[in-house]
Amino acid sequence: KISYVFFVATMFYRSTDFKTVAVTTAMAAAHVLVLVLSRDLGNGLIFFLTYLFMLFVATSRAVYLGAGLGAGAAASVLAWQLFPHVQRRVEAWLDPWSDVADTGYQIAQSLFAVGTGGWMGMGLDQGLPEKIPVVEKDFMISAISEELGGLFAICLILICLGCFLQFMMIAVRMQAMFYKLIAFGLGCEYIIQVLLTVGGAVKFIPLTGMTLPLVSYGGSSIAGTFILFSVIQGLYILKRNEEEEDEEEWSESKGK
16 A cells, blocks of 8 residues: 555656556556455455545646546446345345344444444453454444443544544645655555545445554554655655755854
């Protein structure tokens, strides 16, 4: 994910003419197609939306954003018609109770866990998160809601939103387009992953199999998130040093 953002930022930093946009779009579409074919729908959606928003920031052309959203909607319908695993996930999302023993089991148990915990939760280690398949990766927010309560889960989501807002503030402050695109792209990847995880657990969107950053189990997910935060922190330090140098130059010129 991180190298993908660097690739897109590099392409748009060099040029934003139509030829460059077309080539970059084709390569990004190839990444998304490979992920969809390998049944990694979550990362495919993250790559697609991140590229679309980075394209809009780089070009400031709403027509690209509109065309991308339209193409994405058409591709989603096509994927639903062509791929059985996409159909199963959509069917489980629309009506998990029709096949609660099979395709709808995960989402049904997730909803049971959220409802059982209520606002205050059942207490730490008092729930039954093991009833949800792959709870340690895809449904950590459901387990947290069951044991620690909906209020705690909301606070956790607000922390994630706060991190995203900090990423966007850093992106806005960056003057160089390359650094701006990197900060914006990484921030988009982070918040989209959070929304996909939480939305899938509460049946707001179909399940995508995404982990909750720094919460769900998984070494590669945690390592990738740490690298993402490190890059953002590096951009913040870079900008702060530039501002300090500008202040020193201004003070010296004023003293003369």
